[in-house]
Amino acid sequence: VVAAADGSVVASTDLLLEGRHFRQDWSTGYDVGRKAAAQNLADVAAMGAVPTALLVGLACPPSLPLTWPDQFADGLRDECALVGASVVGGDLARADTILISVTALGDLDGRPPVRRSGARPGDVVAVAGRLGWAAGGYAVLSRGFRTPRALVEAHRRPEPPYACGPAAAKLGATAMCDVSDGLVADVRHLAEASGVRIELDSKVFPISRQMSDAAQALGQDPLRWVLTGGEDHALAATFPPDAELPEEWLVAGAVSAGEGVLVDGEPYERGGFDHFR
């Protein structure tokens, strides 16, 4: 949150690198544009703000067909349109692979931001949006498959529940983040920032038929996708115990005194993505 002379603006920034965050053979320029916008708009929504603008840096090889940046720009535009935001600036450079930076700005409409540090013992933990779908799509693509289509599409184009961010702020959310590194890893950020323990109940998470079928075919555990998969950009938040949550929010646990994250009462051995592991 950057104070202005007479207001405030929420800002967040991300890098997306070809070969690390996306692959040209898995995603089109349009997909990458949608995803680059989505993950940054979700960051802003996770603070309770309404996204207003993106600034985008794009570096690419001269050999890249011009259709790619065109489609990328279309993807940015269409994702922004879902929340009424637009691309307001950028930079262009030459590089050997495609490199993207996105900064999102948002408006709090006079509300204080929802930070990561406000969770209190007794609060409930709730999530809005899909969990594990993008991880399932990634697992499918990694093994050379292109179906189930719903999972592959979820990897290519996340569908963050943008409106749930500002709505959570109005519902009194005490802490919030978007799920970009994996649910366990991200709620651990909330727990650490708030000085509390977060306990999750894995039985509440829906496992779609596509996820269970794909996981069985690949010999993987769909619950692991739910608990550790990033990139769906769901929202995870804590609310006072008496908050009346609409159906978009799935109550998935509780905040207690202590530290760390428990899943079904046990420490979860590994959670989420570490860039330098």
Place this chain on the structure above:
Amino acid sequence: VVAAADGSVVASTDLLLEGRHFRQDWSTGYDVGRKAAAQNLADVAAMGAVPTALLVGLACPPSLPLTWPDQFADGLRDECALVGASVVGGDLARADTILISVTALGDLDGRPPVRRSGARPGDVVAVAGRLGWAAGGYAVLSRGFRTPRALVEAHRRPEPPYACGPAAAKLGATAMCDVSDGLVADVRHLAEASGVRIELDSKVFPISRQMSDAAQALGQDPLRWVLTGGEDHALAATFPPDAELPEEWLVAGAVSAGEGVLVDGEPYERGGFDHFR
């Protein structure tokens, strides 16, 4: 300029890529931090705003010594301190070479932004800050030399005249930009956006002794550095003819009806840097 509920924020973004925008053997991490901050803070100042915050993305190889990011962060911090700004957010990723994205935000303090499109025939053209120094330093380094030190330092750490940006707005500047691609190229942007011609008088530009000596030693033309060298992040602006300009501003030409850029009455054959030439 991104409208907020009750105000506005100026935002600008840039990419800096190792091997293209900086080299580890020419610049330390501290130098790169200073420069990365400077070029974005200058962009914001060039709209008449006071820079308030940076968001910085950094991708680097795991093999990079940890001192590099530490020094880079120190450089960002020290450059920001010159204008009272600070780093408020960022992202970290892994890449084969060092990649940096910087987004700067700024505050207009209630003034309208100075755009590129407001130059009018009869206006004067003026510049604040150094021209050609960084280009001279680049030429020196490219030939394997490390002196004159003043030029090399100018390449490593530009010294934009930050305060001249908001001051120009108060002086009634009709159009402004920072000189990042080269003076001729950048005032061409003003001319095109404003639908006018800009005529520059090359005799007014000071050529320092270091520049003339280095240019002679390298067999180059120091005036070419002044007219086409980017990276000093000087400010170029147009003002109404009756504006009373303080000594920081060097009157270097005039705006007339027409199009394009003339230097000493002639079209200038080539001006500035094109990333995809």
